[in-house]
Each structure stands twice: as C-alpha cells, then as structure tokens.
Amino acid sequence: MDVIEGLDCHFEVEECTVIPTVNGIPHKSVLMLRVFSEDNKKLNDAIKKVDMLLHLIDGADASMQHFDNRAETAQLENSSNQGRVSVLGDQEKTVLILGAGKVAGSCAEYLGRSKSTKVVVASLCEDEAMDVAQHAARGAAVTCDLSQPSDKLRRLIEDADVVVSLLPAPMHPIVAEECISLKTNLVTASYESDKMRALHSR
Numbered sequence: 001m002d003v004i005e006g007l008d009c010h011f012e013v014e015e016c017t018v019i020p021t022v023n024g025i026p027h028k029s030v031l032m033l034r035v036f037s038e039d040n041k042k043l044n045d046a047i048k049k050v051d052m053l054l055h056l057i058d059g060a061d062a063s064m065q066h067f068d069n070r071a072e073t074a075q076l077e078n079s080s081n082q083g084r085v086s087v088l089g090d091q092e093k094t095v096l097i098l099g100a101g102k103v104a105g106s107c108a109e110y111l112g113r114s115k116s117t118k119v120v121v122a123s124l125c126e127d128e129a130m131d132v133a134q135h136a137a138r139g140a141a142v143t144c145d146l147s148q149p150s151d152k153l154r155r156l157i158e159d160a161d162v163v164v165s166l167l168p169a170p171m172h173p174i175v176a177e178e179c180i181s182l183k184t185n186l187v188t189a190s191y192e193s194d195k196m197r198a199l200h201s202r
Contacts, residue, residue: 096160112136
C-alpha cells in the first residue's frame, strides 16, 4: 500500500480475508485492491512493483491476479454516440449479483456502466466471480456459499441497495428470506415458484 501511494496512485480495499494457520496447516489469505490513477505510467509502475514484492519473501506462496479494465472503461465513456444504452445517476449505489453463470457477465457490464454504481459479484468459485466482476467499471468479487443462509450472505445483502439473484430458481427463497428481513430490494431472473409466491405478502 505504501508503494502504491508512493507513486501517487490511490487504492480502495475491496476485500480482505486473513485466515490463520491452524494445526500447522496454512490457509490462503486474500487481499483485493482497486488501484487507480489518472497517470497510466504511474499505475503500470505500481502494478509492476506490487508484483515484484510477491517474490521477495522466500517460501511465501503468494500470487497476484491482475484485471485491467482501463480499456473497457474508456470504451464505455466513448460509446454514447454509438447507440449504447447508458445507466446514469450520481448517487452511490451497490448492486449485489448472486451467481456467476453465463448471463452474469452481461448483467455486470450493463449495471456497472455508471461509475457511481459498485457491482459486487458473489459466487462459490473465486475465479468465476472475478471474471464476471471485471465487466463492471467498479466491480468487486467475493466468495460465498450461496446454497444456505450464512452471516456472510446476510452482510452482503445488508450492504447492497439491490440484490440480483441469478442463482438456480430453488435457491431464490433462501435469498428472499434474507432480503425481506433486511428490507433490501430483490430481482430474480426466474419464473415465480410456489415457495416464492408464498412470500408475497411479507
């Protein structure tokens, strides 16, 4: 972080998960940063230096996945004259997308066109969530078991302005129960099941 700031770049911590070693068994910790700068050279230098730091400690099992969305962001900014639909609004909003299947990338790209909208993609598979999140101008990826209620799922929903569930239809009621209790708006892409219909009055 000092390296990033030393090069006049800025960062936001999107996710930080630190899991201690238990019974001699190490667990992978994850730090996800969004790094940005108006100077592309400084930004490139920051990325290179952070990558070099990973190899300084002998025996450290460290790796970095780097997603560069500068080209996509520039394309979105210059596309207004090409008939593209724009998602506008200055108010800061957070959209939580549950699931990282085939339609999730298009959903993240569309909802993430506005820089005032943060798109958080949650999936059990970290790589899939990160692949989808990079479609948004301000995308973030988190891992979460979405098949059952959990404190983590509840926190994600609590932090969101709207939840878009792209999960299989049988999993929607679990999400809906949490959204109802937290008074968070929910959109699904499935036909209404009997279990979902039973939640209508609530």
